[in-house]
Amino acid sequence: MSSIVVNQLTAISPVDGRYWDKCAPLSDYFSEYALIKYRVLVEIEYFISLTKVPEITPLAALNNERMHQQLRTIYTNFTQDNALAIKQIEKTTNHDIKAVEYFIKSILTAAPYSFSEAITEFIHFGLTSQDVNNTAIPLSIVKAVDEVIVPALDTAIMQPLQQLATSTRMVPMLAHTHGQPATPTTVGKEFMVFVERLQGQIAQLQACPHTTKFGGATGNMNAHFVAYPTVDWIQFGQQFVTSLHPRLKRSRFTTQIEHYDNLAALFDSLKRINTILIDLCRDVWTYISMEYFGQRVIKGEVGSSAMPHKVNPIDFENAEGNMGVANALYEHLAAKLPISRLQRDLTDSTVLRTVGVPLAHSLLAFKSVQRGMSKLVLNEASLQHDLDQNWAVISEAIQTILRREGYPKPYEALKELTRVSGAKKVTAADLHVFIDTLAVTDSVKQELKAITPFNYLGIIPEF
Template identity: 60%
Template sequence: MELNHLTAVTPIDGRYRKQVQHLDNYFSEFGLIKYRVLVEIEYFFFLADKRFFKLPAKAKAHLKKVADQFSFDDAQQIKQIEAVTNHDVKAVEYFLKEQLDKAGISHLKEWIHFGLTSQDINNTSIPLSWKHAMEHEYLPALVNLQNHLYQLAVKWKEVPMLARTHGQPASPTRLGKEIMVFVERINHQIEMFASIPYAAKFGGATGNFNAHHIAFPKKNWVALGNEFVENTLGLQRMQFTTQIEHYDCLAAHFDAIKRINNILIDLCRDIWTYISMDYFKQQTKKGEVGSSAMPHKVNPIDFENAEGNLGMANALLEHLSAKLPISRLQRDLTDSTVLRNIGSPVAHVAIAFKSIEKGLGKLLLNEPKIKEDLENNWAVVAEAIQTILRRENYPNPYEALKDLTRGNHKIDKKAIHQFIQSLKVSAAVKKELKSITPANYTGVHPSF
């Protein structure tokens, strides 16, 4: 069968293709080839700028056009060359040498890929594509999701709600504040993510500029390598490397994304639980079916879909971060095939983000149910009462409230007020205690 959305092996390129197809600019075979071509051309320009050779302006314009307008046909041409060379980066080199022929500078062909090994190209083009994907796709989508949560937090900031610790009724809270918990957690992780460098390797076959130095021993190749990687490509060059990059910073990115995913799984499970408690209803869409057998159901599928995709992403990220920093001696090939999969967890995360956004957009607050739960759990004000009694130096207040609130008898407003009335405290303190309700015993938190 020909490859299409129905025949794709993975749902990333099948069922969910429309949701993640923008990622092919960074993580597809086409994307990888495009970034390799970009790095090779930029290095060629860099050598010309450093006066290793003179590059005519017309030829430079031609090569810049090749990089800026790199096409699917160009990528196919490189794949055809690879079918002969059986080496992907060498195929890029030969393609660019053909472009130099077309530009009328055949005498400069050996400056393409000068002194480099394939990993100088892979370990700059992959970090560069990763950086662009993070800055243009992942982080903006995450910030948008965080902003959506913040808007909901503001919308529901005054809604009192029964809290639950260990699944049991606990000191009341406010719904908006509970959403702000996730806003804050995501914000901290974004800050930590942003502090991780986009690291690159660029230094020849085993990281020592051997070929560069033997050809031009008077040149400061360490300084030149740093300048090219950092100023031209916008990456951070690692100073002591083997044939490949350490991947420690890339692993740190993977681990950071994994932590963010865990936070979002936590969010999905909380919202799912609130829906099951009837704190939220979900908007329905005409024609949609919630259950194949039970017409009344509207399942929280968006949060379930997100949780599943975040879990898939984490499984891949765990292997990537554990495997990539490990390589035998100066290099083995196990990183090569693994690196080709870094787009997969990003795709699963992108699907999850869209599902969470969709699910959040369908939530309808069911305040009557929230108020009903508060009213049915007057026992939660026991903490407030015993704390004020401690302030008043009342003997054994915790034990007195424990005897009142434990057992099978119903604890409602009437029972609480009868208990307060029996206390040997001033009328002012009794009035203060009677003013406490499950709906107003929600504490304080920073403004937002």
């Protein structure tokens, strides 16, 4: 066995090593410590809920707010030493949830609780492991999405993207379709495309249902019902799950495990957000290569070990790479988790432990995009140069007005003029000479000559 101590230099995963400082916020939701703590939380809150069931008379004396708050300190004050104690128990049980159960029982039989065995046997009462796991994990996920991922999207992506779009709203830019010069647009509008796309997908992300499995060994509350048949365990289960988080809902019909369909939808939603951001990164990377944007030089940074002049768009490249890794994992999670043989197999267990990894790569990518955006400097001279070199793009405008005027075959006339080969470019003078040959009124000719690549921008609404 290796004697190496795990730290940022020895960790196998880069999100726990090189990039730990950027991914650390997710440790509170997806580390082994966090998973154990959320399991303890579920067990304690379940025990508290049982004390409120009148039929369970051994627990009646515990149904008061003072005792409930005291019980909650078991998880609110949960430490890494507590987690290590549970891991030590697991060495004997070879079962992680049973270790949690035994740990809680050991706490409750000691002072200040000093509960009898008749009381502590209601810890994990009627449950199977997946009642705990499939409640703890969705709880950690919904909290991580709400408290880390969505705020990071807003701060790192949406705010700077909106600011850039607004500040460049009326800056003309030559569009490129199929890599070829096309009808002019504005810089701001092109970034608003990404703002709108992301707004829609973030809304869908926040609307994704978060469901749990809480129904005993094979989902039918068998043990609960046989012990206390007069209790409405279905209502109890739903109320318990929702008490943990208002966005959690209990799946009514399950096998031994949650079916994970909604979790798959969540991963698909996160994947779409990343896909949009990959599209953004590639566009910005291309704009930088076209010199539409420069990049602020950060003192001390090196662009190339061999070429001193280089300022590479590494932030967008790093973001693209990390989102690719995240999407590969999201895709596997979404495809694998909803599939389980009969009432369950164990393939979901090890896969669920990786949930934090793609979220960490996504978070890392968001921060890289934010850093890249902060370096962008608009190069209006380059934008204007490209527009001035491509007067042919206003042929669309000319032929459309000629259609309005009933001019015969205007598209064909413009095609003959503007589809040139080699290095030849159609100039403003070429177009004006062409306009002068047209059999249209002088006012229409003046209208046509007033159109330039700099003002043929369409409708630019307020952002």
